[in-house]
Amino acid sequence: MSDYSANMALSCPVPVGVSDLIRLGHGSGGKLTAQLIETVFLPELGNEVLNQLDDAALVSAGSTRLAVTTDAYVVNPIFFPGGDIGKLAVHGTVNDLSMRGAKPLYLAASFILEEGLRLADLKRIVKSMREACLESGVILIAGDTKVVNRGAADKIFITTTGIGVVEVDPAPSAVRAEVGDVVIASGDLGLHGMAIMCAREALELDTRIESDTASLHNLVAGLLTVGSSVHCLRDLTRGGLSSALNEIAVTSGTGIELDESVIPIHPEVQAACEILGLDPLYVASEGRLVAIVAPDHQGSALEQMRSNPLGRCATVIGRVVPSHSGRVVLKSRIGGHRILDKLSGEQLPRIC
Amino acid sequence: MSDYSANMALSCPVPVGVSDLIRLGHGSGGKLTAQLIETVFLPELGNEVLNQLDDAALVSAGSTRLAVTTDAYVVNPIFFPGGDIGKLAVHGTVNDLSMRGAKPLYLAASFILEEGLRLADLKRIVKSMREACLESGVILIAGDTKVVNRGAADKIFITTTGIGVVEVDPAPSAVRAEVGDVVIASGDLGLHGMAIMCAREALELDTRIESDTASLHNLVAGLLTVGSSVHCLRDLTRGGLSSALNEIAVTSGTGIELDESVIPIHPEVQAACEILGLDPLYVASEGRLVAIVAPDHQGSALEQMRSNPLGRCATVIGRVVPSHSGRVVLKSRIGGHRILDKLSGEQLPRIC
Numbered sequence: 001m002s003d004y005s006a007n008m009a010l011s012c013p014v015p016v017g018v019s020d021l022i023r024l025g026h027g028s029g030g031k032l033t034a035q036l037i038e039t040v041f042l043p044e045l046g047n048e049v050l051n052q053l054d055d056a057a058l059v060s061a062g063s064t065r066l067a068v069t070t071d072a073y074v075v076n077p078i079f080f081p082g083g084d085i086g087k088l089a090v091h092g093t094v095n096d097l098s099m100r101g102a103k104p105l106y107l108a109a110s111f112i113l114e115e116g117l118r119l120a121d122l123k124r125i126v127k128s129m130r131e132a133c134l135e136s137g138v139i140l141i142a143g144d145t146k147v148v149n150r151g152a153a154d155k156i157f158i159t160t161t162g163i164g165v166v167e168v169d170p171a172p173s174a175v176r177a178e179v180g181d182v183v184i185a186s187g188d189l190g191l192h193g194m195a196i197m198c199a200r201e202a203l204e205l206d207t208r209i210e211s212d213t214a215s216l217h218n219l220v221a222g223l224l225t226v227g228s229s230v231h232c233l234r235d236l237t238r239g240g241l242s243s244a245l246n247e248i249a250v251t252s253g254t255g256i257e258l259d260e261s262v263i264p265i266h267p268e269v270q271a272a273c274e275i276l277g278l279d280p281l282y283v284a285s286e287g288r289l290v291a292i293v294a295p296d297h298q299g300s301a302l303e304q305m306r307s308n309p310l311g312r313c314a315t316v317i318g319r320v321v322p323s324h325s326g327r328v329v330l331k332s333r334i335g336g337h338r339i340l341d342k343l344s345g346e347q348l349p350r351i352c
Numbered sequence: 353m354s355d356y357s358a359n360m361a362l363s364c365p366v367p368v369g370v371s372d373l374i375r376l377g378h379g380s381g382g383k384l385t386a387q388l389i390e391t392v393f394l395p396e397l398g399n400e401v402l403n404q405l406d407d408a409a410l411v412s413a414g415s416t417r418l419a420v421t422t423d424a425y426v427v428n429p430i431f432f433p434g435g436d437i438g439k440l441a442v443h444g445t446v447n448d449l450s451m452r453g454a455k456p457l458y459l460a461a462s463f464i465l466e467e468g469l470r471l472a473d474l475k476r477i478v479k480s481m482r483e484a485c486l487e488s489g490v491i492l493i494a495g496d497t498k499v500v501n502r503g504a505a506d507k508i509f510i511t512t513t514g515i516g517v518v519e520v521d522p523a524p525s526a527v528r529a530e531v532g533d534v535v536i537a538s539g540d541l542g543l544h545g546m547a548i549m550c551a552r553e554a555l556e557l558d559t560r561i562e563s564d565t566a567s568l569h570n571l572v573a574g575l576l577t578v579g580s581s582v583h584c585l586r587d588l589t590r591g592g593l594s595s596a597l598n599e600i601a602v603t604s605g606t607g608i609e610l611d612e613s614v615i616p617i618h619p620e621v622q623a624a625c626e627i628l629g630l631d632p633l634y635v636a637s638e639g640r641l642v643a644i645v646a647p648d649h650q651g652s653a654l655e656q657m658r659s660n661p662l663g664r665c666a667t668v669i670g671r672v673v674p675s676h677s678g679r680v681v682l683k684s685r686i687g688g689h690r691i692l693d694k695l696s697g698e699q700l701p702r703i704c
Contacts, residue, residue: 022469027499040475041495044482049493057493059458061517064414070460070513072498074505106411108422110511112464117374123392130396141401141409143393144511146424147379148702153426154504159462159496159511161422165413350500 023346029238030343053251054173055099055234058166067102067171069093070161076350078125078155080199082191082211083286085158086125088352090132091213091286093162095235098220099289101171102164107133108142112157115150125156136215138162168224174251176231177292183256183318184291184301186219186311187212188264189241193283193351194272201276209268214287219311222304229294230301236285237352242340243282244290245328256328258318258340281330282343284351292320381590382695405603406525407451407586410518419454419523421445422513428702430477430507432551434543434563435638437510438477440704442484443565443638445514447587450572451641453523454516459485460494464509467502477508488567490514520576526603528583529644535608535670536643536653538571538663539564540616541593545635545703546624553628561620566639571663574656581646582653588637589704594692595634596642597680608680610670610692633682634695636703644672 025032042051049057056069073089083091090107097104109129113122133140170176191212198209216235223230232252234244241263249256265280273280287310293301298316305311328340377384394403401409408421425441435443442459449456461481465474485492522528543564550561568587575582584604586596593615601608617632625632639662645653650668657663680692 020471022465022467022471022474022499024467024499024501026465027497033497036497037495040471040478041497044475044478045485045492045495047491047493049491050495057458057460059493061413061418061457061515062416064416066413066418066515068458068460068494068515070462070494070511071496072462072464072511074464074498074500076504105413106409106420108409108420108513110422110424110513112424112426112509112511113374113378115374115376119372119374119392122374123396126392126396133397139399139401140397141399141411142420142422142513143389143397143402144423145379145385145388145393146426146702147374147376148426148506149376151503152428152506152702153509154500157464157505157509159422159424159464159513161460161462161494161511161513163413163418163420163515346499350498350504 024349025346028343028346029243034342055096056102058100058171065166067097067100067164067166069096070159071096072157072159073352074157074350075196075352076154077199080211081195081208083213084125084128085156086129087132088213088286089158089160090129090136091215092237092352093160094136094138094215094217097162097164098217099172099233099235100166101168101224102166104136104138104162104164104217106163107138107140108161109140110144110159112153113145113147114153114155115147117155136217170228172230172233174232174248177248177252177254177320178231179254179320179322180295181231181292181320182295182298182316184293184314185264185317186289186305187313188266189236189285189288190265190269190273190280190283192286193348194269196351197276197348198272209272212285212287214310216289216310219305219308222308223291223301226297226300226304229297230291231294232292234290236288236290238284239343240282240284241290242328243342246342248292249328250326253325255321255324256318257321258328258330260330260332262315263317264313264315278347281340282347376701377697380695380697381595386694407448408454410452410523417518419449419452419516419518421448422511423448424509424511425704426509426702427548427704428506429551432563433547433560435565436477436480437508438481439484440565440638441510441512442481442488443567444589444704445512446488446490446567446569449514449516450569451524451585451587452518453520453576454518456488456490456514456516456569458515459490459492460513461492462496462511464505465497465499466505466507467499469507488569522580524582524585526584526600529600529604529606529672530583531606531672531674532647533583533644533672534647534650534668536645536666537616537669538641538657539665540618541637541640542617542621542625542632542635544638545700546621548703549628549700550624561624564637564639566662568641568662571657571660574660575643575653578649578652578656581649582643583646584644586642588640588642590636591695592634592636593642594680595694598694600644601680602678605677607673607676608670609673610680610682612682612684614667615669616665616667630699633692634699
């Protein structure tokens, strides 16, 4: 071995394969996220509550049934048409509680701030959180602030944890999806994700697309008056409609069939998706949910949802079927079928 | 105005004063942190629970009294002698619940990962969290993972939120400190902070200083058998003993007087502090607490604490006094007095 190659051997670090490193796709909410959960988190930390992987965990404390959920928000940019990171963090956490049929009560928030963040920006975000809390009927009871040196974080990250009480029994859950159930979407898809992407890419479209971020607690409260026929609820965050339905299909062991011709997507969202090469069925809608409902309560569920401004355009988009268990299949406009798989990479990093 | 100056006016951003920006000191746990809380967070989000600023919030859910706390962990380096970011995150959150006399039950954890983090490092951290959970008697019920692009975070940040049930009434709280109470430290100070600093500065000392990170739930459970005379408990994280006692003095409106000659500090910690120009009374001890106890229960409190390995060296270090309300005063070895003020900058960024 020459001196040169000996020196190289000393100065070069041991090569690490890309499969040994965290990739953006591990945060997509798709295949790589599922793989990370299954191979890293559950083997060490798994238990019967965590293993359910629902939007919020249900546990007992004393004689009370609690719902608990936590989420980190790393959205970029931190201000976007229709909202900001603070509003999104409150809405997202309130919605995760609502999806388990819980009444949201309390929030805790931890802030990681980058040295050099403008105080005015922080104030604007905190003010926005206040408004979102008031509107959602929750109070913030605990907080924490850490500051890291310039370049060690990107402006601001917020983790919100929500606590609610569960008053319905059984609570909505992915395991309760049943063959024959209808799949209802509360409105059109993809607004949040495309608002972020357009802000990031500075796309100039004729009309500005705004995030649909909203607290869905009232929409859900109305829907739950229909009773225990509301089997499952999911908000459509990371990975959009396809990811939410894939999780439900896998967890319940059923198949889900969607009718492309009736899935509501605004023409501007569709156009922006086409420009960016994205599939709107995988794009986040922070103010939308899907409800899996027993067929005999389809009418009352739709009526309830449509009576709320956030569910005005609620519509049946598909059905739970006995075939292709664990999969979501799209019946296209021209009559073909295609499988809507989980995301295998990351099409929209830092969307929430 | 010349063309040149007109161009300058266009191309230069409006100058922003340093006082308009977040600084490292805003995360110190000292004066700037208090100022941020008072001027940014409380005016918007304040309520009777949040305003108490205790280690954990006490709230009701149904008929159950809950304690809730949240903390972001951004420690650098992520592995250090005696622990790692995962262990620290579990211990720190369990301890914040314990300080309110709560029995820790559940944890939620959110992870912000930097693209390129080694999976092996993440696995090691998660394994360490598992061990810390088992040892602390808590289960992790909810989690979330986000990935940000390379350079947008520093390896890994973890936010842990803890939920416990409060079975003592009244719960220990800073407001309950009373003139005449004794101040008991559970052991020697500064190990955690100096372990981090030595790891960061690659200080070569004869003996390796290890972090004292530990779950204090058993120590507290023993101490609480003494009864309601245990008025207040604080773990000694960011800002160390001085910051914890300053918070208690301000909240309770009492003065606190410490006797320097009896405050336990290991000679190696003292030596490392001198090399780095740090005051050990401001350095974090993640496995230590102070207890403020009614004087007639001093003996039984000490006995209880010393029966636990983590409180073996518990000792009375001072007293709550009627003079200099809201302040902590140190009686030095040579008989002088000096005020131990809140930290005004940041001496140890990213210590937890």
